[in-house]
Amino acid sequence: MSAEVLLEVEHLSIAFPTETGLARTVEDVSFVLHAGETLGIVGESGSGKSMTAMAIMGILPKSAIVTGSIRLRGRELLGLSDDELREVRGRRIAIVFQDALAALNPVMTVGDQLVEAVRVHRPDLSAAEHRARAVELLALVGIPSPEQRMARYPHEFSGGMRQRVMIGMSIANEPELLIADEATTALDVTVQAQILDVLREVQARTGTTVMLITHDLGVVAGSADRVLVMYSGGVVESAPVEPIFYDTAHPYTAGLLASLPRLDRRSRDERLFQIPGQPPLPTAWPAGCRFAPRCRHAIAGRCDVAVPAAVEVGAGHTAACVRIGEWQEEAR
Secondary structure, eight states, rough: OOSSSSEEEEEEEEEEETTTTEEEEEEEEEEEETTTTTEEEEEOOOOHHHHHHHHHTTTTTTEEEEEEEEEEEEOOOTTTTTTHHHBBBBBTEEEESSSSHSSSOTTTTTHHHHHHHHHHHTSSSSSHHHHHHHHHHHHEEEEEEEEHHHTTOOOGOOOHHHHHHHHHHTTTTTTTEEEEETTTTTSSSHHHHHHHOOOOOOOHHHHHEEEEEEEOOOHHHOOOSEEEEEEETEEEEEEEEHHHHSSSHHHHHHHHHHHHHOOOOOOOTTTOOOSSOOOTTTTTTSSSSTTGGOOTTTTTTTTSSSOOOOOEEEETEOOTTTTTTTHHHHHH
């Protein structure tokens, strides 16, 4: 990982007008991503992870109200025209979506789709060079017999292989930042591990910076350098990967960790921990800590007064909780 700053997100907020009021999906999110780093963004569905990624890519719906700043190597991305964003997407920032079958065109061969991804940004190359690059990409992401697979259609590939093809399309033009948005969801654990290995191999070969978005802390454990934990549109904890697991500072992160299956559980019949309740609706966030209604350590008059500010609890480790230190004692 380099100390060179690649991406800066400052005070990013995203909202959508609805019939029942303003739906706030992301609020005041800030982070810095360094070149060569792997950043994991973790949280339940609706926490704002994918909305943050879509804002970075510039693919939010026109109705979105976006404020703040997103800078790629110092260049502001918010407010760019569609033509300017097309130069950024695919060439400098690329994304791997969750559902590869829906993302791939079912009536085009995998080879044609890879060639198209290369040709859009490299029209100077010949047709033979476009094809050669497509075959090279299939080989890079671990597709066996890549030359023969070029003529196959997406439905002829397994879920894991389709996801590999999506990764190949995303890195076709060697982007500086690759966003993997739930790229391992709905795959079995063996295929998940293979996809993560592919991402690590791609990063090692190309030096690409990776943003790994997932709801599973287990996915980021062996892949990320740093982790952001998001809840109801905000960052509740941010730290290098080890403190997230061994020096947890926010009750929500602790709840996510407790819900993971463990080999050392006391009994086979022991039920997995479940965080009680549901996240608040984006149109009805509580006045204080948005996790307070579900938090067993919340105290009336403290946790429900104002949204807590992030405080430093260690080197590069921050958490947004007014009871840091206190709740850990209660949990022991």
